[in-house]
Amino acid sequence: MQNDPETPYTPGIDRRSFLKSAAAGTAAFAAGVSLLSLARPAKAAGSLADVQTDAAKAAKELAKGRAVTLRILEPSGSLGNIKPVAERWTADTGINVEYIEVPLGEINQKVLLEAVSKAGSFDIALPASFGIPDLAESGILVDLDQLAAKYEPEGYQDSIIYKTANYYKGNFYGYETDGDAYVMFYRQDWINDPEERKRYADKYGKELKVPDTWEELDQQLAFFHRPESGRYGGALFRSQYFIAWEWWVRFHAKGFFPFTDDLAPQINNEAGVKALEELAAASKYLYPGARSNGLFENFEGYGKGDSYANIGWGGTQKYLNGDKSGVKGKLTYGPTPGGIVKGTLVRTPYFNWGWNYVVSSLSKEPEIAYLFTLYAVSPALSTIAVRDPGGYFDPFRDEHYKDPDIIKLYSKEFLDVHEASMRGSIPDLYLKGQGEYFDVLRVNVQAADIGQKTAKQALDDTARDWDRISRRIGRKGQTVQWRFLKGLYPQEARSNLT
Amino acid sequence: MPQQSLLQLKKPRRPLSRMSRLPLRIALVLPSQVIMLLVVAVPTLIVLWLSLTDWQPTDNIPWFKAEFAWFWNFYDLVFDERFVSAVLRTLFVVAVCVSVELCLAVVLALLFLDEWPWRKIAVSVIILPMMVVPVDAANSFFMLFGDHGPVNELLSLVLHRPIAYAWLADPHWALLPIILAEVWQWTPLMFLLVLTGFLNVPHNQWRAALALGASPARAFFRIVLPLSLPVLLVAVLIRAIETFKIFDVIYILTRGGPGATTESISMFMYNGAFVYFRMGYIAAAALLVLFVVISVCLAIYRPLHRSYE
Numbered sequence: 001m002q003n004d005p006e007t008p009y010t011p012g013i014d015r016r017s018f019l020k021s022a023a024a025g026t027a028a029f030a031a032g033v034s035l036l037s038l039a040r041p042a043k044a045a046g047s048l049a050d051v052q053t054d055a056a057k058a059a060k061e062l063a064k065g066r067a068v069t070l071r072i073l074e075p076s077g078s079l080g081n082i083k084p085v086a087e088r089w090t091a092d093t094g095i096n097v098e099y100i101e102v103p104l105g106e107i108n109q110k111v112l113l114e115a116v117s118k119a120g121s122f123d124i125a126l127p128a129s130f131g132i133p134d135l136a137e138s139g140i141l142v143d144l145d146q147l148a149a150k151y152e153p154e155g156y157q158d159s160i161i162y163k164t165a166n167y168y169k170g171n172f173y174g175y176e177t178d179g180d181a182y183v184m185f186y187r188q189d190w191i192n193d194p195e196e197r198k199r200y201a202d203k204y205g206k207e208l209k210v211p212d213t214w215e216e217l218d219q220q221l222a223f224f225h226r227p228e229s230g231r232y233g234g235a236l237f238r239s240q241y242f243i244a245w246e247w248w249v250r251f252h253a254k255g256f257f258p259f260t261d262d263l264a265p266q267i268n269n270e271a272g273v274k275a276l277e278e279l280a281a282a283s284k285y286l287y288p289g290a291r292s293n294g295l296f297e298n299f300e301g302y303g304k305g306d307s308y309a310n311i312g313w314g315g316t317q318k319y320l321n322g323d324k325s326g327v328k329g330k331l332t333y334g335p336t337p338g339g340i341v342k343g344t345l346v347r348t349p350y351f352n353w354g355w356n357y358v359v360s361s362l363s364k365e366p367e368i369a370y371l372f373t374l375y376a377v378s379p380a381l382s383t384i385a386v387r388d389p390g391g392y393f394d395p396f397r398d399e400h401y402k403d404p405d406i407i408k409l410y411s412k413e414f415l416d417v418h419e420a421s422m423r424g425s426i427p428d429l430y431l432k433g434q435g436e437y438f439d440v441l442r443v444n445v446q447a448a449d450i451g452q453k454t455a456k457q458a459l460d461d462t463a464r465d466w467d468r469i470s471r472r473i474g475r476k477g478q479t480v481q482w483r484f485l486k487g488l489y490p491q492e493a494r495s496n497l498t
Numbered sequence: 499m500p501q502q503s504l505l506q507l508k509k510p511r512r513p514l515s516r517m518s519r520l521p522l523r524i525a526l527v528l529p530s531q532v533i534m535l536l537v538v539a540v541p542t543l544i545v546l547w548l549s550l551t552d553w554q555p556t557d558n559i560p561w562f563k564a565e566f567a568w569f570w571n572f573y574d575l576v577f578d579e580r581f582v583s584a585v586l587r588t589l590f591v592v593a594v595c596v597s598v599e600l601c602l603a604v605v606l607a608l609l610f611l612d613e614w615p616w617r618k619i620a621v622s623v624i625i626l627p628m629m630v631v632p633v634d635a636a637n638s639f640f641m642l643f644g645d646h647g648p649v650n651e652l653l654s655l656v657l658h659r660p661i662a663y664a665w666l667a668d669p670h671w672a673l674l675p676i677i678l679a680e681v682w683q684w685t686p687l688m689f690l691l692v693l694t695g696f697l698n699v700p701h702n703q704w705r706a707a708l709a710l711g712a713s714p715a716r717a718f719f720r721i722v723l724p725l726s727l728p729v730l731l732v733a734v735l736i737r738a739i740e741t742f743k744i745f746d747v748i749y750i751l752t753r754g755g756p757g758a759t760t761e762s763i764s765m766f767m768y769n770g771a772f773v774y775f776r777m778g779y780i781a782a783a784a785l786l787v788l789f790v791v792i793s794v795c796l797a798i799y800r801p802l803h804r805s806y807e
Contacts (some may be wrong), residue, residue, distance in 0.1 A: 111557075112556065112775055115556070138555055138558050178609075225564050239667070239756075292664045292667040433774070435773060436774045443757050447757035450757060450759075452669055452757055461579070468574070492646055
């Protein structure tokens with residue numbers, strides 16, 4: 001295993017240098033993604049500054065003399081982000097927008113059902129980004145390459161930080177509209193408490209600070225866990241839907257890709273087993289609701305102020321930085337902890353959700369639908385969308401991090417960490433059957449966490465089932481996509497992962 | 499007019515249509531049987547076909563053009579630990595729920611055999627849970643067994659220390675709220691069926707036994723129970739089939755978790771078919787489950803048939 005605890009630790013990247021190096025490190029990543037555009041048709045001639053005006057004008061022209069209504073399938077809770085944009089769109093184009101709201105966790109299913117039923121019930125959808133491969137394979141998504149070539153101005157996507165989920169097998173299927181990178185939350189006031197600092201230094205012989213490694217985080221969770229006095233180490237997720245994501249980061253931080261180049265799972269190697277054992281051990285230091293709480297209960301629970309650390313997204317911060325929160329102004333933030341690989345600290349921040357604007361292949365107005373997505377994701381309009389305090393969309397463009405309203409909503413300190421995490425994020429498993437691969441992983445990781453299986457057994461079972469899934473779906477095609485996806489990992493991660 | 503001429507006035511008989519050549523009893527039921535055949539046979543044939551393919555809607559090909567996979571789905575299912583566990587778990591839930599419901603129903607029915615004041619109102623109250631929408635019932639149990647729900651509050655009061663136990667997240671206890679919700683909601687149905695059975699037992703036999711000195715327990719076990727056995731078996735059969743399909747309670751309470759420790763066969767099939775769209779695999783699972791259900795029903799039906807004979 002590369003991550004040998006005996007290997008001397010080179011302080012490669014602490015939190016501060018992570019923020020700096022993320023920008024540089026992702027230049028190569030951005031270059032990787034931009035390679036995709038080499039194979040795509042040349043860009044439209046319009047100006048980036050006028051993109052929303054040009055998109056609205058083009059849509060108006062296409063709809064001339066007809067009453068056109070666009071139907072958007074959206075996850076419940078995102079209306080706050082979409083509505084202000086859609087209202088401007090209607091004012092600019094005269095094209096109405098209808099909303100079809102479906103439960104958060106069911107939107108990808110609804111889009112896939114559309115592929116089966118061929119009902120043509122929506123024009124635009126906002127599926128979770130990790131489902132794009134399955135949706136693209138089902139034929140329900142329009143390959144947007146030609147439309148983008150026609151309408152997307154040069155440089156339009158340059159300020160979109162995370163673009164990996166927009167592409168599948170080299171084709172362009174949708175615009176990412178939510179910056180869903182995982183970020184860590186810590187109690188600043190607890191870290192700054194002189195008594196705690198002294199006790200920690202006495203006990204572990206090091207300074208109490210935002211942890212750089214998972215090992216350090218686990219140590220701090222144990223240190224702060226005092227249930228007898230109503231204090232808990234953390235509020236990290238242990239419920240089924242979320243648990244595998246933490247393991248995914250822990251595993252990558254030990255220096256490995258989940259598959260070899262030939263699509264052989266290597267999650268059950270020594271590093272994977274250790275990552276799972278550490279995750280399960282850390283569960284002892286979490287608050288009581290960790291195994292049952294979902295997203296909203298998680299940040300509401302952490303907002304009560306009795307836990308030291310938490311993990312979450314921008315939406316978590318919107319709540320914690322709001323008036324209902326009991327920890328407003330008491331937090332500090334960090335990227336997801338890393339691991340020591342070959343003596344160097346390697347961080348693998350993780351983009352694990354996101355929503356993508358896609359166009360239905362059954363839409364009668366695919367061109368107008370595409371123009372709406374171009375309009376909605378434009379720098380100006382997407383900034384309006386992200387400003388909504390109740391919606392899901394988090395900053396995903398450079399412009400968002402400079403907007404005073406967005407800074408006020410999230411706080412500058414959080415946005416710095418968020419932006420750096422976005423720039424250095426490893427992707428989700430964007431393969432056909434992503435849901436199946438991850439479901440198997442979730443069930444087994446949770447089985448290990450609750451002591452039903454050993455870590456080794458759980459990961460062996462997962463690896464066996466992953467092999468079956470790959471065999472069934474078609475190993476050859478999956479291997480091609482995996483190699484493509486691997487090439488889209490940020491440069492820093494790629495150079496440190498095996 | 500002579501009889502001969504009357505006969506001549508009759509219209510010449512047309513040759514009989516195929517339908518009218520059928521015996522009346524068959525002709526009467528044939529149209530409905532043909533419709534039923536289409537309603538049942540066509541989907542069954544589609545399921546059968548799908549079970550022999552690897553079809554997924556995500557393949558972007560029509561189901562009838564799916565690649566033939568022979569019996570690989572069945573082979574994979576037999577070795578699919580999660581599927582086998584789901585079947586066994588569902589059978590366990592059926593056995594526990596139906597047994598508890600039957601016992602409770604018998605006890606309740608005995609209390610309601612004789613007339614007493616407010617009896618009718620009490621019956622109405624007892625059958626109320628059955629009227630509740632299953633999703634609402636499940637939601638109530640979700641709140642009852644929440645970390646800070648009434649069950650934990652009650653335990654805290656009794657044990658004099660704060661209890662915030664995550665019942666639904668504990669693999670050893672998560673099935674308990676599910677079973678309790680199911681028993682709470684469907685014991686009333688069992689109660690109604692059992693009560694009907696008991697009330698249909700001829701009173702004179704029972705009273706004669708009591709008059710001749712038999713104890714109430716002896717009269718119950720020797721007369722009431724044997725005579726109402728066919729009704730009890732039908733009640734058990736109905737509830738067993740219904741419980742085998744258990745879905746809403748699990749979906750609301752645990753979604754099959756933690757891990758897959760509360761996943762029923764319906765949850766397994768829902769996830770497979772409508773979350774991961776493995777239609778071929780789940781069609782095969784459905785056929786295997788049908789085989790299991792028929793076997794269980796036959797096991798219950800045999801004694802019922804024997805008791806009629």
